[in-house]
Amino acid sequence: MGSRRQFLKTTALGLGGLSVGFSALAYITDFSGLKEATGDMKINLTRTPTYCEICFWKCAGWVYKREDGSIWKITGNDEDQHSNGRFCPRGTGGVGIYNDTDRLKTPLIRIGERGEHKFREASWEEALDLIAEKMKSIASDYGPESVALMNHGSGGKYFGDLLKAYGSTNIAAPSYAQCRGPREVAFINTFGEAIESPERTDIRDTKCLVLIGSHIGENMHNGQVQEMSDAIDKGAAIITVDPRFSVAASKSKYWLPIKPATDLALLLSWINVLTTENWIDKDYVEKNTYGYDLLKAHVSSMTPEWAYGITGIQPDVIRKTAKEMFNVSPAVIIHPGRHVTWYGDDTQRLRAVAILNALLGSWGRRGGFYNPSTSVLPSYPHPPFPTPKTTWRDAFPGQFHLADESVSSKICDATIPAELRDFSFKAWLVYGTNLIMTFPDQAKTIEAIKHLDLMVAIDTMPMEITSWADVVLPECTYLERYDSIRVSPHRKPSIALRMPAFEPKDNTKSAYWMARELASRLGLLEFFPFEKLEDYLDWQLRQMGSSLEEMQKIGVKTFEREADDLYFTPGEQHEFSTPTGKIELYSTAFADEGFDPVPVYTPHPEPPSGFYRLNYGRAPMHTFSRTSNNPNLNDLMDENSLWVNPKVAKEWGLTHNQPVWLQNQDGKKSNFSIKVRITERIRWDSVYMVHGFGHATKQLSRTYGKGVSDTELITNVMTDPIMGGTGMRGNFVTFLTEKPEEALS
Amino acid sequence: MREELIISGRMNASIDPQLTIWAWEIPLYLFLGGLAAGILFFAGLYTILGKEKEFPSAIEKTPMVVPFLLVIGLLALFADLNHKMYFWRLYTTIRLESPMSWGAWVLMVVTPVSFIWAAIHLKKSFPKWKWPYAWLDTTEAFFISHKKILAWIMVIYSLILGIYTGILFSAFNARPLWNTSILGPLFLTSGLSTGAALNIIMAKSQKERHSFSKIDLMLIGIELFLIIHIFMGFLASTQVQIDAANLFLGGPYTAPFWILVVFFGMILPGILEFLELRNYKIPVLIPALLVIAGGLLFRFIWTFAGQASRWLY
Amino acid sequence: MRYAMAVDTKKCVGCSDCVVACQTENNVPIGYCRDWIVEVVDGTYPQLELELRSERCNHCDNAPCVRCCPTGASHILEGGFVMVTPEKCIGCGACITSCPYDARYPHPDGYVDKCTFCMHRVKKGQLPACVATCPTKCMYFGDLDDPTSAVSMVLKTRKHKTLIPEAGTKPQLYFLI
Ligand SMILES: Nc1nc2c(c(=O)[nH]1)N[C@H]1C(S)=C(S)[C@@H](COP(=O)(O)OP(=O)(O)OC[C@H]3O[C@@H](n4cnc5c(=O)[nH]c(N)nc54)[C@H](O)[C@@H]3O)O[C@H]1N2
Ligand SMILES: Nc1nc2c(c(=O)[nH]1)N[C@H]1C(S)=C(S)[C@@H](COP(=O)(O)OP(=O)(O)OC[C@H]3O[C@@H](n4cnc5c(=O)[nH]c(N)nc54)[C@H](O)[C@@H]3O)O[C@H]1N2
Ligand code: SF4
Ligand code: SF4
Ligand code: SF4
Ligand code: SF4
């Protein structure tokens, strides 16, 4: 311990030096020219580095303050590969998350029924003691494995560490089974590697970008949007497959207005065209792939004519677009998408995507998929984590072997006691995920929560999820705390620092502090050797040849790659981490698990008459349900609207902006109404809305009752048998022009 | 189908979905300005023509209200200003291209003149009136002896003021409904018509009243002619002006304008005045008040409809 | 010197970053804005076209808002910046009604406000906030009199239009089409 104390002393010295470096950051700018325009804006600027937490692209940037200490603006860090100095609207609007007066202010302990959002204010001591006591008794009654962590966000790491130290590895994020899980499994079982975030797509240098539903431009993942724009500048051809006329579709050379749920047929027919016409990267395929002949035989009947009957896409368009891809290969990307949990056969659809890329030789090639590089963060030695006796997988014997991460929705399922299972979850820690809006089938989520002995929500805002918690722990926003050093895969390895620009408002604390306090109460402090996170960060940074002080000044540090391996070298025969060591066009692992080793198209149900497929997506200025109450972003868009094709509107006599309620195939009605937008951008068999609205939490003063939540209408979940993803696009809705009795407003 | 929508920004309530930057203040201001112009015009005109005997009310009594009208009008204008503390900035510069500036300066002349005119006729209406200071008596005497000059100033400036109430709008190319050169003459005519109507009410003698009824009938005729011309002009012009006209030809302003302004504010009072001239027993108050109310409504409707008319792009 | 801006409608995704960046940079109060996004959809499914435009004051060469201002609060500066001096503005609203683009708004503090082309930044050699943040880099800003400026270059090579040229205001915000 002596050496540690010694170390802390040096850190303290370092921190002393810090204040000097810090004041050097404060400078006064000449605003004399401005006075005339904007009145009084004599501002003394200070800027602090951060990386953005409004979504998971994690752009690094700067937080600027005014002289009076209030927040002025947030901009990108030029050095940062994720943002290239430019934030997206949500990141720019991050100022609102700090200013939102609806924020959680102090720990809360439930006094009402679950879901009622009736709490009393509590001290941190009391709230943490209560949680620790409960966790202790659950550990002794049911074993620590019956506690799960659902998390989505930077601070989740510390609760993860806490849980692992406590004895549970049931740590899941909605970014897997509700999001990119199928694509990772598909790519792992094709190329031996996952796509990861940020995506390794070399859009910047591509000559042909094929988007299967990915609505980049509305999906505002910064780097991709920027690179797509660069690609447009350079004349790249974009091919967008989307039943809706997305923004990306409008920028495309080819828009394929596909019939929803039929993408796999289109993909297979593309494979058919490429293999029959021999429009493939022969050398690459020969050297690197496994199962080409099996694949070719498998798709031989899946001609464009066959696909036309299913997808509605003209055979000549299928051929032309296939040629377009081949012509520029390997600088072509059949984009793997990100939120891909659509119809339950998603892993197979993404396998077809992976196979197309393999045939065109785009994996590991310029303009295709680059080989990312990541900085490695040293971790301070601590005792090994205990080995848990059970995991969530034990609740589903024989299933989901290929899932490479925990399946959040399966943990939810396994929380509801079942006869055939001797194990169910007793407690959830929920960090930074609004599960009520995030998981499909709300009734099931709520039923699961009702079976819990303890439910803790760690959040920054009063949200649907916090109203179901027993204890609510208010976290300060990302602008008020340190978090782990950002190390994300990219073209070059890099690190980025998030540091507080402000003191935490009210009685809020950082996740690190909370997790460590709980660890201390559970006797697990040895897993959290540093009292202050910044000391840990400084230790890590020093191992990497930097320091906290340096990072506070520069925010981002980029390193050179160790080897020149961003792309494969020409003619390289690469060793892939698959069972065969090759790119598996035919998946041996799938075959072993009893799944189709090459994708097979199966039709999906269509909307019954009078019903329309519920399509949903992103608005560029909002992230899921987390930003709709953000004052700045709410100002840009304060409710979602229901896109209805003019033909449908005419049939129903709907007028522009008319409020309607919705009812789905299972009779589930929307809580609130949504305004109709009559637009040609949506098909006649579907309606469309932006996810994240229709909040039913009254404490969200700006967004309560505004618009409709897609989630509440997604009751039919099509589970992916391979990895447990929750297919959410098989729901159909009809219009209610009169307010239903049970509606909230 | 063509769809054009603002997807973000422009949430400023006074701009979108429709410009409502000018509410009741500006139309009231314009109406009162027009009415004042009408009254001063007739008072000045008949003084110059030496018809004091035939038009005693128009020259001596009706102008008594003008200072009040102008003060209320100016208060309305002041109420419209959002940055009131800086009101005085209007008078630190003359901006010839700005009708607002013009109006401010015209009122700077007209308002004192109207006060002087009212003052020198005060004793006619209130025979017991005594000025508290002797120098006021001298001043009064000075102005009475130069009454003809005052009258000339009044005629000229009232015409400018009357036209200005229309030009304030027609200078705005941005609002197709306002952007017509007929608006100046039309608002002037309307102002004169309301002035004549007030004179009808104030007139003691039937002769004076009938003279103003005749004048008013003629003015109403001119107004109707100009209105028809405005719409013909619009319909023969670009799509934006056709759209502007359509606000009144089937659009939301159709009924209020044609029924309330044109019929009840012009045609009906015209008929009544005509019948009264033919010695039918009609209380003169009715057509006169209809004309005044019509004139007021006209300004309101034109202000609001103008803000609803816009360029398409 | 004649500053101008060009927005590439082929790259703009309508994300509204330019709107929120302007609001924060220029302390535009919530509920107001100096720039905004227009979406135009034409055609019938699936034969469709979409145009996205980031709009703001056009800093017109022939600016009616400046002409109609009774106090001289609205004025044009060297470089073509159409500006408003709050201390001279009486808030009469004439300039608001005179602008065919509805680019001005009444600031809650009383004066009229609008896009300044971020003159305070331009003077320091920075790009306007909206241009500097736009994730698609679809906005170009610079001096039209300088043939090598970004905006001159892009206007030379790309087809472009202005909004309502027939209104005669000679707008200096160009849209690449
Ligand atoms: N602004 C913003 N950006 C975000 C996020 C956000 O919350 N806000 N979230 C981020 C995250 S975590 C994710 S996972 C991504 C998600 O972004 P994407 O991966 O792009 O999301 P998807 O849900 O796959 O795409 C929605 C699109 O799919 C289309 N679609 C619907 N049904 C079908 C179909 O049957 N076939 C085809 N081909 N298309 C269909 C819809 O019309 C819509 O255009 O966005 C990221 N970026
Ligand atoms: N119906 C439907 N469901 C979906 C999707 C969809 O499009 N439609 N998309 C799916 C996808 S792709 C994903 S990735 C997931 C995303 O799912 P989530 O990440 O659960 O998304 P949000 O709804 O934004 O919930 C985030 C929660 O984190 C809180 N939060 C924000 N910042 C912080 C912080 O700094 N600290 C803490 N402690 N809390 C914070 C917010 O207040 C909010 O309660 O949703 C999935 N579910
Ligand atoms: S993409 Fe936007 S919201 Fe996401 S991290 Fe970057 S700036 Fe923040
Ligand atoms: S920031 Fe750029 S891409 Fe986004 S709306 Fe504005 S101009 Fe368009
Ligand atoms: S766009 Fe409007 S506000 Fe800007 S200079 Fe032109 S007329 Fe004036
Ligand atoms: S509102 Fe201000 S800037 Fe506009 S015209 Fe009036 S005084 Fe000039």
Ligand code: SF4
């Ligand atoms: S140039 Fe500056 S003031 Fe104008 S819209 Fe852009 S950010 Fe706003």
Ligand SMILES: [Mo]
């Ligand atoms: Mo996601």
